[in-house]
Amino acid sequence: MEPNKTNPNPVVVEGGEENWASRTWALLSTLRDQSPLVQCITNFVSMDLMANTLLAAGASPAMIHSAEEIPEFTPHARALCINVGTISHDWLPAMKLAADVANKAGRPWVLDPVAAGASGFRLKACLELVGKKPTVIRGNGSEIIALSMASVGCSKGIDSSHESVDALEAAKSLALATGAVVSVSGAVDIVTDGHRVVGGHNGVAMMQKITATGCSVTALIAAFVAIDPSHPLEATASAFSIFGIAGEMGLELAKGPASLRTHLIDSLHGLDQATVLSRVKITAL
Amino acid sequence: MEPNKTNPNPVVVEGGEENWASRTWALLSTLRDQSPLVQCITNFVSMDLMANTLLAAGASPAMIHSAEEIPEFTPHARALCINVGTISHDWLPAMKLAADVANKAGRPWVLDPVAAGASGFRLKACLELVGKKPTVIRGNGSEIIALSMASVGCSKGIDSSHESVDALEAAKSLALATGAVVSVSGAVDIVTDGHRVVGGHNGVAMMQKITATGCSVTALIAAFVAIDPSHPLEATASAFSIFGIAGEMGLELAKGPASLRTHLIDSLHGLDQATVLSRVKITAL
Amino acid sequence: MEPNKTNPNPVVVEGGEENWASRTWALLSTLRDQSPLVQCITNFVSMDLMANTLLAAGASPAMIHSAEEIPEFTPHARALCINVGTISHDWLPAMKLAADVANKAGRPWVLDPVAAGASGFRLKACLELVGKKPTVIRGNGSEIIALSMASVGCSKGIDSSHESVDALEAAKSLALATGAVVSVSGAVDIVTDGHRVVGGHNGVAMMQKITATGCSVTALIAAFVAIDPSHPLEATASAFSIFGIAGEMGLELAKGPASLRTHLIDSLHGLDQATVLSRVKITAL
Numbered sequence: 001m002e003p004n005k006t007n008p009n010p011v012v013v014e015g016g017e018e019n020w021a022s023r024t025w026a027l028l029s030t031l032r033d034q035s036p037l038v039q040c041i042t043n044f045v046s047m048d049l050m051a052n053t054l055l056a057a058g059a060s061p062a063m064i065h066s067a068e069e070i071p072e073f074t075p076h077a078r079a080l081c082i083n084v085g086t087i088s089h090d091w092l093p094a095m096k097l098a099a100d101v102a103n104k105a106g107r108p109w110v111l112d113p114v115a116a117g118a119s120g121f122r123l124k125a126c127l128e129l130v131g132k133k134p135t136v137i138r139g140n141g142s143e144i145i146a147l148s149m150a151s152v153g154c155s156k157g158i159d160s161s162h163e164s165v166d167a168l169e170a171a172k173s174l175a176l177a178t179g180a181v182v183s184v185s186g187a188v189d190i191v192t193d194g195h196r197v198v199g200g201h202n203g204v205a206m207m208q209k210i211t212a213t214g215c216s217v218t219a220l221i222a223a224f225v226a227i228d229p230s231h232p233l234e235a236t237a238s239a240f241s242i243f244g245i246a247g248e249m250g251l252e253l254a255k256g257p258a259s260l261r262t263h264l265i266d267s268l269h270g271l272d273q274a275t276v277l278s279r280v281k282i283t284a285l
Numbered sequence: 286m287e288p289n290k291t292n293p294n295p296v297v298v299e300g301g302e303e304n305w306a307s308r309t310w311a312l313l314s315t316l317r318d319q320s321p322l323v324q325c326i327t328n329f330v331s332m333d334l335m336a337n338t339l340l341a342a343g344a345s346p347a348m349i350h351s352a353e354e355i356p357e358f359t360p361h362a363r364a365l366c367i368n369v370g371t372i373s374h375d376w377l378p379a380m381k382l383a384a385d386v387a388n389k390a391g392r393p394w395v396l397d398p399v400a401a402g403a404s405g406f407r408l409k410a411c412l413e414l415v416g417k418k419p420t421v422i423r424g425n426g427s428e429i430i431a432l433s434m435a436s437v438g439c440s441k442g443i444d445s446s447h448e449s450v451d452a453l454e455a456a457k458s459l460a461l462a463t464g465a466v467v468s469v470s471g472a473v474d475i476v477t478d479g480h481r482v483v484g485g486h487n488g489v490a491m492m493q494k495i496t497a498t499g500c501s502v503t504a505l506i507a508a509f510v511a512i513d514p515s516h517p518l519e520a521t522a523s524a525f526s527i528f529g530i531a532g533e534m535g536l537e538l539a540k541g542p543a544s545l546r547t548h549l550i551d552s553l554h555g556l557d558q559a560t561v562l563s564r565v566k567i568t569a570l
Numbered sequence: 571m572e573p574n575k576t577n578p579n580p581v582v583v584e585g586g587e588e589n590w591a592s593r594t595w596a597l598l599s600t601l602r603d604q605s606p607l608v609q610c611i612t613n614f615v616s617m618d619l620m621a622n623t624l625l626a627a628g629a630s631p632a633m634i635h636s637a638e639e640i641p642e643f644t645p646h647a648r649a650l651c652i653n654v655g656t657i658s659h660d661w662l663p664a665m666k667l668a669a670d671v672a673n674k675a676g677r678p679w680v681l682d683p684v685a686a687g688a689s690g691f692r693l694k695a696c697l698e699l700v701g702k703k704p705t706v707i708r709g710n711g712s713e714i715i716a717l718s719m720a721s722v723g724c725s726k727g728i729d730s731s732h733e734s735v736d737a738l739e740a741a742k743s744l745a746l747a748t749g750a751v752v753s754v755s756g757a758v759d760i761v762t763d764g765h766r767v768v769g770g771h772n773g774v775a776m777m778q779k780i781t782a783t784g785c786s787v788t789a790l791i792a793a794f795v796a797i798d799p800s801h802p803l804e805a806t807a808s809a810f811s812i813f814g815i816a817g818e819m820g821l822e823l824a825k826g827p828a829s830l831r832t833h834l835i836d837s838l839h840g841l842d843q844a845t846v847l848s849r850v851k852i853t854a855l
Binding site: 329371374375400404405496497541542544 | 622632635642660831833838839840
């Protein structure tokens with residue numbers, strides 16, 4: 001990996017978790033300054049909201065998925081987001097190729113294993129992608145549990161009556177087994193590298209009533225990791241927090257999920273330093 | 286078909302058409318309680334609004350179209366929605382496979398024959414899908430007329446200067462020939478099983494200026510039929526009414542088609558019992 | 571080309587550039603009266619906004635991309651829009667076929683060479699499409715420069731420090747080499763046939779923060795060219811102006827890019843004569 005190429009102005013924030021708010025703001029403002037190119041190979045449902053999320057945050061999205069273009073184009077992207085939501089046999093090879101090219105070019109990449117357990121085909125595809133060493137994996141609880149069980153090969157200790165606890169243990173196991181930062185969306189967003197665990201406490205429940213919010217936060221994670229590829233855990237937690245704050249502010253104006261979607265993107269675009277510094281809620285777990 | 290599996294809490298509403306409002310509310314509140322999984326194999330244009338419509342109504346959408354996944358995944362869905370809007374030769378086999386799997390698993394499924402008459406390829410694809418016995422077919426007048434003429438093999442009596450009357454006759458013929466409930470969107474939404482005919486009088490004209498509203502009401506019909514698969518005519522009329530009421534309420538706040546789209550989804554999410562009971566307009570025709 | 575078929579009521583506006591506002595209004599009101607069918611073969615990201623833009627303007631969008639349907643369907647469309655945003659090897663043949671069918675049927679067609687320079691595959695695809703004689707090409711500065719350099723085969727005089735000037739020269743060269751009207755979105759939108767050059771001064775910068783606004787104005791150009799295929803330069807400049815005015819009015823109500831998107835479409839739908847006549851800003855350059 002060549003940090004000087006992937007990150008011309010690395011973000012350096014001293015101190016521990018008390019400095020999450022400062023770090024998050026530094027990442028967002030650097031993102032806005034640098035407008036990193038983020039390539040997304042994603043599902044048909046999420047393309048619109050994902051592109052608008054990246055634009056509102058200050059990044060430059062590129063929805064390019066053709067195998068013919070990946071060897072030439074992917075090295076120019078600062079980060080790659082792969083999402084298997086509407087995967088089919090003809091899209092998987094390009095996803096794998098893009099992961100390989102990103103790895104070779106030293107670019108971070110983020111995997112969203114949508115509905116990982118929905119079929120054997122999908123689970124196998126996700127495991128093949130996990131095998132290509134994503135920088136970050138982001139899913140919901142059941143996706144991360146499915147992936148961890150299939151990846152680590154053991155379901156012991158998984159108690160389905162305690163999904164949030166299970167997801168944490170699954171995330172830690174998956175992180176240790178793969179080397180990826182693993183994150184789980186939920187009432188508290190969990191981010192872990194297998195050793196450290198942090199929790200993101202921003203966001204509102206109604207965001208789950210908008211399609212593609214999960215996909216979009218994954219793309220935002222890719223944009224944040226593009227800015228600070230040496231600290232994927234911190235970048236991931238910060239991205240969750242920024243998206244969650246935008247949702248909180250959006251909810252203040254919203255009358256339902258569709259207006260929440262509108263106000264969330266508007267808020268993400270308009271977030272200022274004072275708001276970010278006062279609202280970021282990230283803690284050690 | 287195994288009703289106990291597909292419909293754990295069947296909706297039972299006694300009485301005739303005077304009870305449409307009660308039945309519609311019962312279906313919606315049961316839908317919200319059960320959050321049925323609805324698989325959609327649909328066109329690229331409608332995926333976003335369709336998923337958001339299902340989420341706002343309380344259902345769980347899954348946009349999964351890969352033939353590799355259908356044998357394993359489709360039986361878990363409570364209903365299936367197939368929409369041919371952006372069909373191509375590589376999507377048709379998965380649509381046919383999904384219809385077969387849904388039939389075998391006793392799941393209801395709904396067909397949206399978008400632009401059925403636009404080409405020979407498309408009409409043939411629609412006829413092949415019709416041959417797989419959809420529970421409900423939902424189209425606009427020209428689509429249902431095209432399908433009925435091609436399916437029943439006779440255009441006698443079709444007078445193009447009276448499209449709504451023609452559509453009603455076409456719908457009845459198609460229903461009798463196929464065994465499906467056939468519904469036609471229009472100023473009055475028509476629903477028929479070939480014998481009974483009911484009309485839905487909710488909705489506003491500006492909904493036609495929003496892309497994918499027709500596709501989305503078809504998906505909502507699938508969700509309602511998932512709740513009451515034994516009464517597809519009633520479920521279909523109720524879904525039309527709920528979507529139409531959301532549109533009426535949305536129009537009260539809208540300044541044009543894009544804000545109508547936002548307010549429609551917000552209203553759908555927020556619909557309460559009093560509103561539904563007072564606004565449902567379904568009559569025998 | 572058979573103007574009587576493609577344009578039953580041609581727009582005739584006498585006079586020079588002082589009459590741009592009258593011409594633009596005449597085009598829009600004729601578009602609303604005729605509701606021309608516009609076929610779009612476009613990328614997955616833009617389908618929703620593009621269809622809604624066409625509907626709000628008064629056109630009838632059809633997102634049909636299957637090679638099986640094009641020979642039969644495309645001649646019924648009044649104009650065709652081809653956009654290579656998410657192109658892959660399996661979509662290119664249909665794009666080329668549709669261009670051929672449109673040409674044979676005497677239908678105007680518009681090319682949007684999204685990210686033309688992003689890869690050799692993409693540039694080659696764009697050049698093949700350019701070779702099929704689009705009526706109008708619409709891109710941003712870097713796309714038109716990439717296409718012009720590859721097409722005309724010469725980069726002399728291209729000074730990257732003056733992109734807007736470069737884009738103008740590139741557009742003129744490309745127009746002369748291909749016979750297309752070439753247009754470049756920017757702070758000032760440029761439209762040229764290689765001899766005349768006009769500038770559109772409507773629009774707001776925040777429109778660039780909404781995905782698919784560029785794609786959507788290309789589709790709107792197709793709708794306007796459908797109305798007046800004999801004057802593609804004028805139709806293109808008018809479409810830019812109408813979309814830009816809708817953006818200006820939208821911004822008056824917007825709190826960020828997502829609400830701008832909503833208000834833009836609402837405004838486009840509601841534009842009246844007085845607003846158009848007072849706001850159109852098109853000049854000779």
